[in-house]
Amino acid sequence: MRQNASGRESQSSAGSAGTALNEAQNQAATHGEGPLLLLASPGSGKTTTMLMRIGYLIEEKGVQASRIKAVTFSKASAEDMMSRFARLFPALAEGQRAPDFSTIHSLAFGIVREHFRSRGIVYRLIEGRSDSARDGQTLNEPRNEPSKTIILRDLYRRLQGEYPPDDRLEELTRYIGFVKNKLVPLDRLSEVRCDVPNAEALFREYERYKLSGTDALLIDYDDMLTIAHAALAEDPSLRMKVQKRYDYVMTDESQDTSLVQHAILEHLVQGHGNLWVVADDDQSIYGWRAAEPGYLLDFKRKYPAARLLKLERNYRSTRSIVDVANRFIKRNKNRYDKNMFTERPDGDPITITVLPDYTFQAKYIVEKIIDKGRLGETAILYRNNSSSILLMNALDRAGIPFRIKDGDARFFSHWIVEDLLNFMRLTFNDRRADVLEKIHLKFNGYVSKRQMAQLLELEADREDSVFDRLLKHVPLQDYQVKPLGASRDIFRQMSGAPPREAIRIVRDRLGYDKAIEKTCERMGYRKEALVGILNALEEIAEPLETMEQFAARLKYLEARMRQSGANKDVEAVTLSTLHSSKGLEFSRVYMVDLVEGILPSADDARRFDKGDSAEMEEAARLFYVGMTRAKEELELLAYGRKEGEAVQLSRFVSEVRELQRPHADQPSGKAHSTLQPPPTPVAAGNPNAIRNPEALIVGARVRHPVFGDGEIILKIGDSVEIRFGQETKRLSANICVQRGLLEPSPTVRAQEPVDR
Numbered sequence: 001m002r003q004n005a006s007g008r009e010s011q012s013s014a015g016s017a018g019t020a021l022n023e024a025q026n027q028a029a030t031h032g033e034g035p036l037l038l039l040a041s042p043g044s045g046k047t048t049t050m051l052m053r054i055g056y057l058i059e060e061k062g063v064q065a066s067r068i069k070a071v072t073f074s075k076a077s078a079e080d081m082m083s084r085f086a087r088l089f090p091a092l093a094e095g096q097r098a099p100d101f102s103t104i105h106s107l108a109f110g111i112v113r114e115h116f117r118s119r120g121i122v123y124r125l126i127e128g129r130s131d132s133a134r135d136g137q138t139l140n141e142p143r144n145e146p147s148k149t150i151i152l153r154d155l156y157r158r159l160q161g162e163y164p165p166d167d168r169l170e171e172l173t174r175y176i177g178f179v180k181n182k183l184v185p186l187d188r189l190s191e192v193r194c195d196v197p198n199a200e201a202l203f204r205e206y207e208r209y210k211l212s213g214t215d216a217l218l219i220d221y222d223d224m225l226t227i228a229h230a231a232l233a234e235d236p237s238l239r240m241k242v243q244k245r246y247d248y249v250m251t252d253e254s255q256d257t258s259l260v261q262h263a264i265l266e267h268l269v270q271g272h273g274n275l276w277v278v279a280d281d282d283q284s285i286y287g288w289r290a291a292e293p294g295y296l297l298d299f300k301r302k303y304p305a306a307r308l309l310k311l312e313r314n315y316r317s318t319r320s321i322v323d324v325a326n327r328f329i330k331r332n333k334n335r336y337d338k339n340m341f342t343e344r345p346d347g348d349p350i351t352i353t354v355l356p357d358y359t360f361q362a363k364y365i366v367e368k369i370i371d372k373g374r375l376g377e378t379a380i381l382y383r384n385n386s387s388s389i390l391l392m393n394a395l396d397r398a399g400i401p402f403r404i405k406d407g408d409a410r411f412f413s414h415w416i417v418e419d420l421l422n423f424m425r426l427t428f429n430d431r432r433a434d435v436l437e438k439i440h441l442k443f444n445g446y447v448s449k450r451q452m453a454q455l456l457e458l459e460a461d462r463e464d465s466v467f468d469r470l471l472k473h474v475p476l477q478d479y480q481v482k483p484l485g486a487s488r489d490i491f492r493q494m495s496g497a498p499p500r501e502a503i504r505i506v507r508d509r510l511g512y513d514k515a516i517e518k519t520c521e522r523m524g525y526r527k528e529a530l531v532g533i534l535n536a537l538e539e540i541a542e543p544l545e546t547m548e549q550f551a552a553r554l555k556y557l558e559a560r561m562r563q564s565g566a567n568k569d570v571e572a573v574t575l576s577t578l579h580s581s582k583g584l585e586f587s588r589v590y591m592v593d594l595v596e597g598i599l600p601s602a603d604d605a606r607r608f609d610k611g612d613s614a615e616m617e618e619a620a621r622l623f624y625v626g627m628t629r630a631k632e633e634l635e636l637l638a639y640g641r642k643e644g645e646a647v648q649l650s651r652f653v654s655e656v657r658e659l660q661r662p663h664a665d666q667p668s669g670k671a672h673s674t675l676q677p678p679p680t681p682v683a684a685g686n687p688n689a690i691r692n693p694e695a696l697i698v699g700a701r702v703r704h705p706v707f708g709d710g711e712i713i714l715k716i717g718d719s720v721e722i723r724f725g726q727e728t729k730r731l732s733a734n735i736c737v738q739r740g741l742l743e744p745s746p747t748v749r750a751q752e753p754v755d756r
């Protein structure tokens with residue numbers, strides 16, 4: 001490096017890249033032979049250091065680029081590294097001289113191919129997910145690429161008698177990957193937790209199918225790893241051949257490397273031990289996918305000669321963010337101790353905003369974004385993909401360009417969405433038995449499968465509705481007659497209703513909510529998730545006048561989600577899950593839905609209460625990853641109510657609030673374990689008073705001591721217009737807040753409105 005942090009001239013020529021490394025970076029980049037573990041805090045320049053090391057090895061040590069293997073976490077980061085390397089060392093990045101950046105999967109696949117070739121094994125790859133897999137599509141249909149989704153769906157149906165819903169299929173896929181990545185022996189499968197009934201049997205069936213399903217051996221992405229590992233272990237000539245290929249092996253994001261991946265890397269460096277590993281155990285967020293951060297804690301045992309270095313200086317964020325994030329993560333117990341610090345200025349404190357109700361969140365963010373601008377420097381981060389739906393709906397309505405990182409469009413093909421559209425279809429034409437067939441078990445009157453089959457056999461009558469045909473021609477139970485007659489009338493009344501009203505009628509009067517509840521009991525689904533989908537649909541329907549508009553809006557949003565990478569060249573807000581935000585940085589970050597049950601999840605909390613803190617610590621790390629994406633401004637958003645029920649502020653937000661108080665506890669503070677989810681806090685004076693002017697957002701219902709209950713209809717700067725009955729008042733937001741003049745109206749009062 002041209003110059004290190006201590007000002008000494010260094011021998012390394014990586015300085016040709018013009019970057020002055022600090023002392024720790026410099027030591028790591030110019031490390032000689034043997035294993036090294038570099039523990040790096042967020043924003044501490046680990047990628048920069050890794051690239052500089054490659055430059056150093058080539059320029060200073062005369063190592064041929066092709067003898068260096070740099071393993072990255074994803075294909076996108078391999079590409080990103082290559083382009084960053086090309087910027088730092090343009091002369092070294094061309095043609096044959098370029099170093100070899102790739103994912104561990106691509107490395108493993110190369111080994112697998114060699115192994116299969118030498119044994120004459122014919123194989124076909126199973127591709128990951130197929131969005132086009134629908135009920136009825138089976139394994140027997142010819143396809144170019146076998147799809148893992150279709151294979152698993154079909155095996156599931158064969159074993160369980162019905163198709164799995166998407167989330168169950170996803171859980172099954174995760175389980176299979178987990179077992180492989182953890183190298184779980186077949187006789188210990190039962191020790192791996194999985195919420196899918198008969199997961200173990202399904203796993204075995206899947207393995208059997210891959211061996212016997214077609215003319216060739218089928219392998220999926222996880223198999224690449226296990227097969228490469230086994231081949232290296234069992235075939236000395238292959239192992240030696242692969243070992244001879246690289247003199248230096250480097251891995252990035254190693255906190256998320258799994259056991260089988262570590263094992264492959266071990267084979268690779270067995271001869272020379274030149275393994276250079278960079279990791280941040282505090283950013284390990286893929287435990288559920290079998291990442292093995294514990295391996296890092298054990299690194300010294302595995303490689304007793306290993307050198308251990310730390311990069312603790314954060315170049316990204318202001319001191320306010322770095323200090324709080326550092327003390328926050330120190331509450332985790334299972335970690336290497338690090339002390340992240342920064343030389344950057346203080347900046348603004350982290351903002352904590354608790355809105356009265358979930359429904360205000362998207363509107364609130366939209367207002368903030370309009371107010372603050374700098375779209376390209378803004379990110380909204382969330383725990384679950386489902387959060388993106390209402391955010392994108394609101395941003396789109398406000399005409400704010402956005403891009404979604406790794407968007408997930410499955411919401412739009414969820415069976416709940418299909419159900420609602422079918423209910424609406426039946427209001428257009430209540431003679432369609434084919435539409436009734438899709439929902440006949442889901443509303444009052446409950447038409448059995450047998451009755452439905454009888455109805456379908458009847459000749460379609462031009463005049464009669466499906467209900468009249470049922471009542472006239474199909475034998476019914478006595479108790480069905482009245483509700484089916486009533487349902488016919490309700491469907492007729494619904495015809496032409498605005499979509500939001502129609503959804504409410506389906507839910508309340510046709511008894512869809514009750515049917516959902518029963519399905520949840522029968523199938524073990526999470527009711528909150530399904531109700532959340534219904535509420536999101538209501539929100540999308542809110543301003544629309546017709547059901548056609550509603551269907552078109554859903555189509556539009558789905559298309560928008562599918563082109564998630566759109567707006568690449570436009571100044572656009574980034575929407576991302578916390579997981580996908582790793583490695584990114586933005587001037588301004590909003591973290592949303594920070595309530596108990598989401599982050600941490602109900603499952604994290606349950607296990608934690610039983611004394612198992614692993615998941616809770618991973619949830620804290622995920623929160624930490626989110627916080628450390630922000631360069632200047634970080635706002636944490638929560639609310640007091642969701643889906644009509646009170647919710648509690650995330651314990652992580654309470655911890656941040658506590659850490660921001662003057663003289664908050666210092667290093668080593670409390671473990672997350674000592675903090676219970678807090679009771680919703682109250683303000684001084686009028687305990688219900690709204691204390692943050694930003695909570696006064698359009699649509700919020702408030703109560704004033706003189707004017708009574710009202711609704712905010714306009715807000716421009718400090719001025720808020722509130723409609724109280726027939727009268728509209730224009731008030732100063734700041735004065736109202738300072739004097740505690742407004743509180744949420746009683747429908748939402750139970751919760752604290754806003755806190756900072």
Ligand SMILES: Nc1ncnc2c1ncn2[C@@H]1O[C@H](COP(=O)(O)OP(=O)(O)OP(=O)(O)O)[C@@H](O)[C@H]1O
Pocket residue numbers: 020021022025040041042043044045046047048049315316582583584628
């Ligand atoms: N020695 C240095 N002097 C000045 N700036 C630096 C130095 N090292 C890194 N940086 C800057 O710090 C920022 C973060 O660097 P980099 O992207 O390499 O971090 P990272 O450790 O990979 O981050 P994360 O793990 O959070 O994704 C970049 O803008 C980089 O240019």
